[in-house]
Amino acid sequence: MKHKMKLNIQFCGAAQTVTGSCYWVRTAASSFLVDCGMFQGTKTVKQLNYEPFPFMPEQIDFVLLTHAHIDHSGLLPKLYNAGFEGPVYMTAGTKDLLSFMLPDSGYIQEMEVKFLNQRNARHGRESVLPIFTQKEAIACQQQFQTIDYETWFEAGPGIRARYWNAGHILGSASIELEINSENQQKQTPIRLMFSGDIGPDNKLFHPDPEAPSDFDYAICESTYGGIQRQALSPDERRAVLAHHVNDTLNNDGMLVVPAFAVERTQELLVDLSILQHRQQIPQSPIFLDSPMAIRATRVFQDHADNLEDVNGPQRLLDNPNFHFTQTVGESKAINRIHSGAILVAASGMCDAGRIRHHLKHRLWRTNTTILIIGYQEKGTLGHLLLDGKKTVKIQGDDVKVNARIEQIDVYSGHADGNELVEWILSRGPLKYGLFLTHGENHRAQALRKSLLEAGFTGCDIIIPTLDDKVELHRAEKGPxxxxxSPRVQSKSLSGLDWHNDLAQFQIDLRAEFERAADDRSRQILLRRLRRALNNEA
Ligand SMILES: [Zn+2]
Structure with a gap:
């Protein structure tokens, strides 16, 4: 008898880690992805972006995309290059954001690889290719198809899908699926829910997340599992921001905010505008130095009809203190300003973009405050700063950290632990399995604990590891x-890797030599190090 394929899901990313979201779903009649995201973080994690997919791209029929963030969408151009020819379904907001986010990501990779290859050539190493180019990121968009929220559509044979507002960023969705694994009408479909990334309640611009209930299986993010954020009103949130702005500007300082270009930047601009309008902070110039954030701001204006708190977005460009700097020349000119201004630049984790040259230029100054407002993945420059590192490496140079590093958690685009529990309980009953993904292992474990404490019953709570594959049934035994065979162990996806350790060791080593009493003791230290190296070998 021919074996009939059941419903299979493979967790090809965001398993015990936050980035690289990608679920490969297969039935006898169809093979598709939910998200196709890029891995971000340490070099070990990012290496996965260069390796082949754990599936055959030309055999994928379609992609269901939850939202525009690069860790959910960033490998779509690579999928297209590798032979994928089907449609990618998404909301109109997501499509508009991706129209510049993906080409921008391609451009960043071309630039990074260009610098890397210059270094490789000097070191006699082979050159590498970018994951994809800007041109390829533009070409893949011909396959993008928009769909409306809360409307069923036939995505493939035996597969119906419906998108729900996830309240996370513009266009973000949770995806409800009904799957007839053998495409037979008489069969009761398996009901699945993919959370995507879920936004917090009372978020600027968006209504609270919503979705139906009663599923066989749910796959839910756990980014902030176990973390309880204080609920703040909009005025309380602005007061937190105003405190840091005043503290810096009133002391002849410069406030630098590494900001995620999409949504976090627009929220920040709205709040800064309101605070200046109410004279709660000085009327200082505010530089937005990110071409991508400037384009994102325009998309927000185009979608103003569908956003809450619209008075803000419509007034976004009206503040005479705003300076949007497009060109590299304009960006560099900001270096001449030493105090009395606010500078917002991408990327949010300081691992790419113009923020890096600003940090190189300002981290060593005592009158600078770096205000971190978003999630920082381990191994990124933003995380190293939060970790209190006294020296960091930027573009190959050691830079002293004399600036104040501050963090506020009032602009998160993610639900906190309680809101995740609330969202999951509202999807119930969940009959056969709940998978917790998109969170470090300890966050997913914390969410499981909170769920059990809140009385969650009915099915197992599973925390899959990278490349785990499960067969889903409508039966008590569950998945x-x-x-x-996983591409890498989930363990090595979290925490720092040897590249981070080596960079830190080099910084410590130099400090040790500078501290030494005289050249004689430096020579002794050098001899001891050489001996240690030779012995090890
Ligand atoms: Zn997201």
Missing amino acids: IFKKT
């Missing part, structure tokens, strides 16, 4: 794990 059945299949044998796979």
